[in-house]
Amino acid sequence: MTDITVFSGHAHQAFAEEMCQILGVELSPSRLSRFSNDCLQVQLRANCRQRDVYIVQPLVPPTQENLMELLMMVDAARGASAAHVTVVMPHYAYARSDKKDAPRISIGGRLVADLIHTAGAQRVLTMALHAKQVHGFFSMPVDHLTALPVLAEHFRSRDLSNTVVVSPDFGNAKEANQFARMLGVGMAAGSKRRLADDKVVIDTIVGKVGGKDVIILDDEIATAGSVVELIDTVRGYNVKTISVACTHGLFSGKAVERLNAVPDITEIVTTNTVPPPAGLNRLTTVSVAPLFAEVVHRINCGESVSGLFSDEVTYG
Numbered sequence: 001m002t003d004i005t006v007f008s009g010h011a012h013q014a015f016a017e018e019m020c021q022i023l024g025v026e027l028s029p030s031r032l033s034r035f036s037n038d039c040l041q042v043q044l045r046a047n048c049r050q051r052d053v054y055i056v057q058p059l060v061p062p063t064q065e066n067l068m069e070l071l072m073m074v075d076a077a078r079g080a081s082a083a084h085v086t087v088v089m090p091h092y093a094y095a096r097s098d099k100k101d102a103p104r105i106s107i108g109g110r111l112v113a114d115l116i117h118t119a120g121a122q123r124v125l126t127m128a129l130h131a132k133q134v135h136g137f138f139s140m141p142v143d144h145l146t147a148l149p150v151l152a153e154h155f156r157s158r159d160l161s162n163t164v165v166v167s168p169d170f171g172n173a174k175e176a177n178q179f180a181r182m183l184g185v186g187m188a189a190g191s192k193r194r195l196a197d198d199k200v201v202i203d204t205i206v207g208k209v210g211g212k213d214v215i216i217l218d219d220e221i222a223t224a225g226s227v228v229e230l231i232d233t234v235r236g237y238n239v240k241t242i243s244v245a246c247t248h249g250l251f252s253g254k255a256v257e258r259l260n261a262v263p264d265i266t267e268i269v270t271t272n273t274v275p276p277p278a279g280l281n282r283l284t285t286v287s288v289a290p291l292f293a294e295v296v297h298r299i300n301c302g303e304s305v306s307g308l309f310s311d312e313v314t315y316g
Contacts, residue, residue: 003083004300005046007073009057011066012275015090015289016056022293032069040065042072048080054296055085055121059093059112060274061252067112071119078120086123086299087116088292090273091248095130096220098137113137125295127273127288128219128247131171143295143305147247147271147288148175152182154269154286155215155245160185164212166234168192168202168226176217179245186212190230202226202233209234213241220248221270224255231262245269249285251277 006023007030008016020027028046035041055077057070070087077085097108116124117139124138127145135144163185167176169192180187188207214234221227227244234242242264249270251259259268260281268280271288291308298305 002300003051004054004296005048005051005082006054006056007044007046007077009055009066009069009073011057011060011069012090012272014275015058015272016088018272018287018289019056019088019293019296022290023296030073040068040072042069042076044073044076044080048077048082050081050083052084052086052300053077053082054088056088056090058089058091058274060091060250063093067115071115074116074119074121084123085121086125086296087121088296089124089126090288090292091250092126092129092134095134098131098134107137109134110137114139123299125292125299127271127292130219143299145288145291145295146175147273147291148179148182150271150286150288150291151217151245151247151269152179154284155183155243160213162211162213162240163215164188164207164209165215165217166190166205166207166209166230168216168218168230170206172218175219179217183215185215190233192226192229202229205233205237209239210237212239214239214243216242216244218244218246220250221246221255222250223253224251224258228258228262231265235264241266243267243269247271248273249277249283250274251280256280 005028006020007028017027031043033041055073059067074085094109094112123141125143135142160183165176165180165187167173167189170189173189177187188205188209190202191204192202243266256277256279267282269284272285276285295305
């Protein structure tokens with residue numbers, strides 16, 4: 001790695017440290033301070049001039065504070081004459097605000113993408129955006145990665161001869177089908193209606209799940225409302241075992257309490273795009289830091305990023 005400087009915000013420093021260890025570079029220091037009027041100030045404490053600067057910061061709670069820190073770090077790098085500024089954002093929280101589904105609301109996913117561009121970012125490296133169209137919100141190159149191969153590798157160690165992958169809804173069915181093909185198993189999906197942010201109804205399952213070992217796959221688990229509702233539904237089909245997998249394990253609100261109260265979950269598998277929760281039983285975390293490190297290496301060396309995947313087109 002040449003002419004590269006990596007900084008991390010406070011959202012998930014462990015991820016940045018692991019990525020830097022794999023790359024063989026030091027994580028450069030920065031300082032976050034707060035004025036008496038509650039305004040933040042960021043200082044990058046390493047040379048940025050004519051260097052490729054990578055700023056690692058997923059948007060996780062407290063989301064607004066972490067977003068402001070990210071914007072100020074990007075602006076500071078630009079003001080310090082960085083040759084190129086890349087935002088490494090494993091989780092983009094505002095991806096869920098991707099459409100105008102009520103009168104007089106903001107499409108937050110596009111607005112925040114504009115803010116990151118205005119601050120001075122020239123590239124974004126992220127994973128599992130909630131909807132494909134969010135990629136188009138960014139006015140800069142975006143490397144949009146998938147964690148499915150990493151999750152699939154975890155499950156390949158077990159007997160999958162009687163397994164089916166189940167998506168909570170049809171919106172995630174394409175990713176669930178891809179995951180099922182990686183494992184060489186069947187796929188099914190729930191028929192979901194959302195009543196509120198943390199309340200859904202899943203009426204039925206489309207596909208064969210009776211007597212199967214079930215892997216429930218979602219891109220993100222926040223309050224766990226969809227997952228718990230889906231588990232209640234698949235129970236009625238006399239399934240054998242139930243595992244849960246997701247890319248972004250936020251486990252916010254009452255998610256930990258809800259999932260711990262479900263006795264028939266064999267395992268919950270997530271990645272480290274966000275910091276792990278405390279107190280969640282049966283949790284396994286697989287790391288995607290090596291994948292992000294490999295992409296940073298390829299960007300730095302001018303190599304293809306899409307070449308990392310054989311059956312998934314990525315952007316870059």
